[in-house]
Amino acid sequence: MQKREQWGTRAGFILAAIGSAIGLGNIWRFPYVAYENGGGAFFIPYLFAMLTAGIPFLILEFSVGSKFKTSVPNIFKTLSGRWEWLGWWQLLVSFIISIYYVAIVGWSISYFVLAFTQGWGADPANFFFKTYLQLSDTPFAFNGIRWPILGAILCVWFICWVVLFSGVKKGIESASKVFMPLLFIMVLIITAQAVTLEGATEGLNWMFKPDFAALLNFKVWVAAYGQLFFSLSLGFAIMLTYASYLPKDSDMANNAFITAFCNCGFSILCGVMVFSVLGNMAFNQGVGVDQVVSSGVGLAFVTIPTAINSLPSPVFFGTLFFAALLFAGLSSMVSLCEVSVSVLIDRFSISRKRAASIYCGIGILCGIVFASRSGLLVLDIVDRFINNFGVLAGGLVEIIFLAWICGLDGFKDKINLTSDFKVGTLWSFCLRIITPAILGYMSISNLIGDIKTPYGGYPSLALFVFGWCLVGGIIIFSIIINFTVQGGEK
Amino acid sequence: MMTSAIVMMALGLGVTWIGAGVCIVIAIKKKQL
DSSP states (O other): OOOOOOOSOHHHHHHHHHHHHSSHHHHHTHHHHHHHTTGGGGHHHHHHHIIIIIHHHHHHHHHHHHHHOSOHHHHHHHHOGGGHHHHHHHHHHHHHHHHHHHHHHHHHHHHHHHTTTTTTOSOHHHIIIIIISOOOSSTTOOOSBOHHHHHHHHHHHHHHHHHHHHOIIIIIIHHHHHHHHHHHHHHHHHHHHHTTSTTHHHHHHHHHOOOGGGGGOHHHHHHHHHHHHHHTTOSSSHHHHHHTTOOTTOOHHHHHHHHHHHHHHHHHHHHHHHHHHHHHHHHHHTSOGGGTOOOHHHIIIIIHHHHHHTSSSHHHHHHHHHHHHHHHHHHHHHHHHHHHHHHHHHHHOOOHHHHHHHHHHHHHHHGGGGGBTTHHHHHHHHHHHIIIIIIHHHHHHHHHIIIIIIOSHHHHHHHHHHOSSOOOHHHHHIIIIIHHHHHHHHHHHHHHHHHHSOGGGOOHHHHIIIIIHHHHHHHHHHHHHHHHOOOOOO | OOHHHHHHHHHHHHHHHHHHHHHHHHHHHTTOO
16 A cells, blocks of 8 residues: 655645635636626625635635545545545546646647737737637537647646656645746736736726625625635535645644635736736727626637737736746646546555556547637536536535534534634534535526526537536446445555 | 725735735744745
8 A cells, every 4th residue: 555645844735725726717707707796896795705615615625635634535435435426526527627627728838839929910819719729610510630739738738747747745746836936926027017007097997996786786795605616626626635635733724714815815916917907908999998808718818918919018918927827727737637646546556657647648538629629619518517517516515415414523623623723613604504505506596597598509419418418427427436446445 | 096996906905915924924933834
């Protein structure tokens, strides 16, 4: 039996956890969600959600992972033999996310290189969709592989393989110690420059001007909880896995506070950066900021390049922005992969080097569809269904299982034994009532919404195959694995 | 820039980064960071 690895330092663990939490969503999703949901007033529900759901859930996941010190299916199996399938479910969700997330990180590599010459030209939208992706009309029109995209994806897999292959301490921890400080410095430099641009203050007004009436809208509160839940990597096994490498007597509560505060602070900083640039873009075009605002892939690969074209130092902004996107994506990508690698090591007694190689090999083969000409369309559907049903429902079932079926008292004692901040009745209330209620509401409303209105105007068959079948397949497959895989346990 | 926007930006950045700073200082004082 192999000796289980551990983090070398507490700072290493915290940086890796922050690296997992900070991803592409902090840069391209949070600013838009805040803008759409009350502007500056959104911070009130957002910070409230952080304190009542994000941090309590994070403390619980750190505590559970640290207590059992094994991979996720084994954790749930140890807690109750009938619940092992939940671990496999979360593992499959993280695997699926990793095979499409890698494509977006790959695009970031390409755009980092293009940024040196503004290779996207005068019309970034046309370049991204027609020239770079050569996007098909429908999800099933794969029309062959886009070799430059496949090359970029292979680069990302290679970097992940090197990090995973090197181990927890020498690989993930060392990479996090480089990626995270660099990411913070780059975003700080861009932000400091961006706020001095003409029109930047108008952009910041659009983002931060508070609309307190929005606080009376329940959907704004749900948006705050949703943004926070997705951002903190909760409910799909990452934090459980990372915490399983913690040494004994680790301070779970303070680690969770630092991780959550840094993640949320970084999101708001990205909001300043993005809306300053959007304000400048609107100023140059002579339109309102609402005319240029966007989110997601469109923001990163169309709007920002358009804005960069008219900036005083486009190479500086462009390379730094896409390098930041790359580092944010890479650190999250590594954490997604580590979930499965730890299972291969613990459950199948495979060496880390072989486990990393097997995982990356399978990931390349399974993710090749995202390098096709319909890759973005498939990615959009898979991302929607995996997040709305795989992650949310997985998190809901996990919190119900841990808080209601297992009970929190055992975890509470362990946390209070070693932590600076003690947890008590309020922590239990947040985990037993607030978090399940919000996750339950979101899961049901998403389900009803997607049944009533097919997502994104895609053909029903595409939504059925890449959405419903995928989610159903994950559930069925996790139950089958539960009954068929009999591996070693640590 | 509007005062209310400045206040909300300061509130968001302040609460999160000061919160993170306080927690980090606590960990450093215990010689764990």
